[in-house]
Amino acid sequence: MPSTVIVGAQWGDEGKGRIVDICAAKADLVVRYHGGNNAGHTIMVGEEIFALHLIPSGIVRGKPCVIGSGVVVDLSALLEEKKNLESRGLQVDGNLALSDHCHLILPYHKALEKADEARLAARRIGTTLRGIGPAYADKASRRGIRLGELAYPDSFREHLERNVAEKNEILTKIYGAEPLCAETICEETMQQFRQIEKMVTDTSVLVSRALDEGKAVLFEGAHGTLLDIDFGTYPYVTSSNPLSGAVCAGIGIGPKRIDRIIGVVKAYTTRVGEGPFPTQCEEELAARFRAQGREYGSTTGRPRRIGWFDAVIVRKAARLNGLDEIAITHLDVLDQFDRIPVCVAYECEGERINEFPNLLEKLAKCRPVYEELPGWKQDTTAARRWEDLPARAQEYISFIERLLKVRTSIILVGPKREQTIVR
Numbered sequence: 361m362p363s364t365v366i367v368g369a370q371w372g373d374e375g376k377g378r379i380v381d382i383c384a385a386k387a388d389l390v391v392r393y394h395g396g397n398n399a400g401h402t403i404m405v406g407e408e409i410f411a412l413h414l415i416p417s418g419i420v421r422g423k424p425c426v427i428g429s430g431v432v433v434d435l436s437a438l439l440e441e442k443k444n445l446e447s448r449g450l451q452v453d454g455n456l457a458l459s460d461h462c463h464l465i466l467p468y469h470k471a472l473e474k475a476d477e478a479r480l481a482a483r484r485i486g487t488t489l490r491g492i493g494p495a496y497a498d499k500a501s502r503r504g505i506r507l508g509e510l511a512y513p514d515s516f517r518e519h520l521e522r523n524v525a526e527k528n529e530i531l532t533k534i535y536g537a538e539p540l541c542a543e544t545i546c547e548e549t550m551q552q553f554r555q556i557e558k559m560v561t562d563t564s565v566l567v568s569r570a571l572d573e574g575k576a577v578l579f580e581g582a583h584g585t586l587l588d589i590d591f592g593t594y595p596y597v598t599s600s601n602p603l604s605g606a607v608c609a610g611i612g613i614g615p616k617r618i619d620r621i622i623g624v625v626k627a628y629t630t631r632v633g634e635g636p637f638p639t640q641c642e643e644e645l646a647a648r649f650r651a652q653g654r655e656y657g658s659t660t661g662r663p664r665r666i667g668w669f670d671a672v673i674v675r676k677a678a679r680l681n682g683l684d685e686i687a688i689t690h691l692d693v694l695d696q697f698d699r700i701p702v703c704v705a706y707e708c709e710g711e712r713i714n715e716f717p718n719l720l721e722k723l724a725k726c727r728p729v730y731e732e733l734p735g736w737k738q739d740t741t742a743a744r745r746w747e748d749l750p751a752r753a754q755e756y757i758s759f760i761e762r763l764l765k766v767r768t769s770i771i772l773v774g775p776k777r778e779q780t781i782v783r
């Protein structure tokens with residue numbers, strides 16, 4: 361297997377964890393390149409469910425995993441996830457490396473985000489409240505503290521004291537919130553760091569070496585293309601770049617080192633948090649999807665917003681990521697419907713458009729143009745080969761492929777590992 365990137369091609373929660381899990385079986389290294397513990401990747405092994413947030417999903421296959429420099433790390437969340445996985449028999453020590461360049465999420469990031477979302481009220485982003493945005497803001501404004509800095513406790517303490525003093529001004533004077541204690545944060549963070557110190561290294565060197573040796577490296581994207589800070593539905597986005605192109609900057613490797621890019625799409629569309637969603641359906645219909653599709657955010661447990669497949673957003677994702685192939689998940693959730701509308705374009709002030717508008721002001725004027733396909737009304741959960749799928753389900757997938765001009769390589773028909781069709 362060459363070096364492969366797996367990216368979400370909608371608004372996240374497409375089922376990337378499952379696809380990473382399938383591809384990880386043949387990988388030598390599984391690597392996260394952006395985001396933080398705002399991600400939620402769910403993998404079912406037998407009857408056991410693993411929900412990963414920060415640690416790459418390859419850990420479930422016992423593969424060596426890397427958290428690259430583009431990821432923001434909350435050490436308390438990392439240790440909790442590690443403990444949880446280890447209590448269930450997975451080996452994390454010796455199988456996980458973290459970049460010394462990773463920026464830390466510290467308690468003041470979470471406090472600031474909570475206060476800010478509350479203050480924004482109706483204009484809130486609906487974030488996961490994991491401190492992701494404020495941590496990336498500090499990185500961009502050059503106030504951030506990197507993991508490697510913790511190996512130098514005096515310099516870390518000084519940097520932290522400066523930051524906490526500044527954040528306390530904002531917390532108390534702008535938000536009327538309680539101030540935080542630098543000493544407590546310093547002690548807790550150092551105590552957490554000591555538990556993972558041996559995992560911290562230059563992961564750019566580590567990943568480059570693996571590629572030089574011809575190893576199969578899997579880059580695990582989180583969230584989704586439409587949540588990308590540059591190309592998503594800004595400002596209703598996350599604070600990193602989930603795009604395949606971000607692998608290089610998020611790891612420290614050159615663009616020529618990527619061989620294959622797989623986009624993961626749900627057979628319909630979902631979104632958690634606020635922001636535009638042209639094909640969102642009414643709650644009565646959403647409830648029918650939600651029951652079978654287990655449509656609750658895996659990080660926050662919030663019910664997901666749901667709608668029909670939107671080819672306009674996925675066409676954009678195919679372009680932005682340079683998709684070679686797509687993996688379609690949750691096909692079985694559509695088994696129940698008589699007719700299945702697919703959004704093929706938008707109608708905007710009397711004009712038909714095929715490209716997703718960049719500005720929300722224009723998007724607000726767009727209405728989905730649907731083509732309806734007949735449903736197959738048959739249980740697909742036992743299908744294991746393309747030939748096992750009902751003809752109308754095959755036609756649904758072929759229709760999507762024609763709209764996107766990208767072929768499908770994997771189809772999922774249920775949450776279990778074996779409910780997989782590889783074409």
Ligand code: IMP
Pocket residue numbers: 371372373398399400485486487488489490491492493582583584587596597598599632633634
């Ligand atoms: P943040 O990433 O916590 O800052 O949240 C920003 C937006 O991205 C919110 O709408 C979140 O619900 C959404 N979001 C972040 N991570 C994920 C994910 O893994 N899946 C789906 N939505 C996400």
